[in-house]
Amino acid sequence: AQSVTQLDSQVPVFEEAPVELRCNYSSSVSVYLFWYVQYPNQGLQLLLKYLSGSTLVESINGFEAEFNKSQTSFHLRKPSVHISDTAEYFCAVSVWDSNYQLIWGAGTKLIIKP
């Protein structure tokens, strides 16, 4: 069965420090990869996605993620975090299993320390 693993349930980091949120998936077929962000008491918002082409994708607010097929990873990075980045981040993988399904990770809470 397909699965998505987010190894860290919480990541505390100081403001203006770099951060990496890890995501690994298990799939032997081609996938689409997503990072969604959920701010407190809000719904999920798409942060960035990989469908094809360049393996490095960027968001408008400074996050980037790199698709690594050999390591089946799609880690999310930001060189300098801000207090406004406090949120929960979900990695998701879209795979074909009689229908395109979105398989979700358990989420990583990013905690920014002032």
Place this chain on the structure above:
Amino acid sequence: EAGVAQSPRYKIIEKRQSVAFWCNPISGHATLYWYQQILGQGPKLLIQFQNNGVVDDSQLPKDRFSAERLKGVDSTLKIQPAKLEDSAVYLCASSQGLDTQYFGPGTRLTVL
């Protein structure tokens, strides 16, 4: 472009009562999803519609949950009767194709 709308935003009921949630997807989006998100977990797909037909409802507890999407636009999700373990956020999402799903703000259900 208006986003996915959901109502109500919050609902508190007692166990064994019934409750209904409403979702209006983004205009033109053929696919609509209902998810259940329990605190501390990722979303769990309950049901997926393509237009007004059900594509996947394998994880919907059909003895108490039901959903419909009349006319292929709005959708309602109902729980009857509710149990304590149904306390969660219920998320509606829609998509035009096979990639990006757009989410509504969710309905936070508390069952006492």
